[in-house]
Amino acid sequence: MTAEKLILDGNRVASDIKETLLGRINLLSEKRIVPCLATILVGDDPSSATYVRMKGNACKRLGIQSIRIDLPKNTSTSELIAAINKLNADPNVHGILLQHPVPNQIDERAAFEAISIEKDVDGVTTLGFAQNAFGFADFPSCTPAAIIAILDYYNIPIEGKHAVVIGRSPILGKPVSLMLLNKNATVTTCHSKTTNLEDVVRLGDIVVAAVGKPKFVQGDWIKPGAIVLDAGYNEGNIGDVDYDNCLKNASAITPVPAGVGPVTIAILLKHTVEAAEKLT
């Protein structure tokens, strides 16, 4: 008997989220409000440009306005903050997304902090992070929120499960660890200094890969029956998980593409609509 495998379909979860937004966008338009997301891209990193384009297209398809701000790669921190402040002050802009990563000369933390909390639709400010950590954020970071949304959509229980998160970045590993903790999982956070990583990952009933290394998580690291969520997005649309081999032990898994990625974008659109609704 082969155990049934559940492929966690990010496109389906994303469609479900986006459908709930259509009526809300219509209601806003009756009040002459068009939700608007401003995306800032600094430099010419091709994959960053692709993500920004995908986000813009997703907005357009749903009737959300998108503004794209392109800044040269030698932009200074203060120039970037000036651009953010202009968007903060613009009453027609409801959400601001600064595409990560920014070039090295920029103090990314200072730039994130400049985003006003009402428009921080990706939960990148310290205030947004802490509100999420305490369980009452309006806008938790989109990728962590996407991971939770996928689990919820498929009614996968989180409470009492052991979740292992590989990665500890301020916009992914840390917030998703805290969100899973707030959902009553026991949470282990691993990283590059973790010893015996494979043994630690093997503890996971739920495994979240947020490493940024293609096919990093190996098939035999996965406990039989575990749920695997791959938040990786490496060049060539390759995840952080060795999908074919992890599929053997996992009971459910997100593919790349069409896993966490489209849900992240859907959450971003949802936050933008919610930011616009708060103004009405």
Add this chain to the structure above:
Amino acid sequence: MTAEKLILDGNRVASDIKETLLGRINLLSEKRIVPCLATILVGDDPSSATYVRMKGNACKRLGIQSIRIDLPKNTSTSELIAAINKLNADPNVHGILLQHPVPNQIDERAAFEAISIEKDVDGVTTLGFAQNAFGFADFPSCTPAAIIAILDYYNIPIEGKHAVVIGRSPILGKPVSLMLLNKNATVTTCHSKTTNLEDVVRLGDIVVAAVGKPKFVQGDWIKPGAIVLDAGYNEGNIGDVDYDNCLKNASAITPVPAGVGPVTIAILLKHTVEAAEKLT
């Protein structure tokens, strides 16, 4: 051969911290600045009153001024926030500590948020929490910082170790988990919904008990050779750890009293001095 046991002496660590403050307090006094900690106690909980008194006495012994604000137990959130704002505005007050817990009718989170970040010497604001989570807080929460200080004082390595934290409160379990993570431990956070808690605790090279239940952590939960830190402070000066039985397996352990408690107070004094120094 019996393995050597190290009793982690909180009084010794606290003395070491306080000694480094004496010269700094003298330097401030040459500039006619006396560091000043304001402590707010709402209601008449006897153990809270004891902690507040201990903090006041510790200030006095070191030449730090302490102001004690006692508010009746039926104080409203807005009355408490008004009292905090008065302290925020007072240039002679450098640190503000709102004694936890506050009576039920008060929105504790709103009260904590009212403390200005420059005076948030116990790291209770969302901003202070997030700065600590990202590793650049001026004033991390005192008990978590005390736990790290004890490990550092005894040169106990953290990097690459598996730390298990039992508890997930915003001022203890969560921040200490994030601080250990920033010190390159692999961190597992457990709580009341954790299944097989004993097995999870047994993973820990470092175990932090922050539960609030007397003698909760049992001796056979401790992996042989583990380091045990007891942040509990239950009635009758009893820790969260069954000390005598945990001592058998642990290689190092904090007692209660004279473990984490005095170091927490020393860190609070240190933060108050640092808050005063920032003004000069």
